[in-house]
Amino acid sequence: MHCQGREGAVAAHAEDVGTSLYFVNDSIQQVTFSSTVGVVIPCPAAGSPSAVLRWYLATGDDIYDVPHIRHVHANGTLQLYPFSPSAFNSFIHDNDYFCTAENSAGKIRSPNIRVKAVFREPYTVRVEDQRSMRGNVAVFKCLIPSSVQEYVSVVSWEKDTVSIIPGELPEEEGAFLETTAMISAGHKPSAMRIEMIYVKEVTGVQTAGGGRDQQEDVHGGTSGSQWDALRGLSRVPGRLCVPG
16 A cells, blocks of 8 residues: 655544544545555544544545445444456545544544555566767666556666666776656655666677677666566666767
8 A cells, every 4th residue: 555645633622621532644645555455544533532433435425335345344444355457446446535533522524535546467667778979978767658657666777687776886887877866746755766877978888799889788677666566677678879
């Protein structure tokens, strides 16, 4: 499960001493989960006396149980079960929810929470060939299919099956490499997307099969957070071609 949120708190206090009602955490704005795993979303309210917790759609409609698909537990936790692609229902699996907590101190409402299921599907990332003159800069970019861009981050690069560590390649390798970390709009907060890699002061490094051009292979690797199936390595590496 991946959550996006904001800081903040909501509280209600009655005039009676010892009664209160508040959210422990009302910062979650979005929950993205895998269809093969499902998700459990607590309504984290607390109060004295104990609060009654309920879930609703953003439209104000009550949440009802759907056997083996959606269930609200007695403790106020909303659970969406794993489901097959054929069982996808946008009304349930891609919708805005909110929860309320109520006791003698009053009633409070959480912000809307976007709950969105995504399907675990294989995908391939790729790195396009680049051509650069000696002494110039070459820029490689890891290209991610649009269908998974929202959930997939570039986490590593490889050169000839060896992971690239920014600034740590020895000079005899023929090129100084560094990564550029970027935060994409709408992507999960504080998660860096290493989308591009720069090769400075290009020199000829390897000869690939007798041609005049000298080439080196660069791969981009990705991670789909906790979803093992959402992992990809560029099957065809990008080649840096330096005219001889």
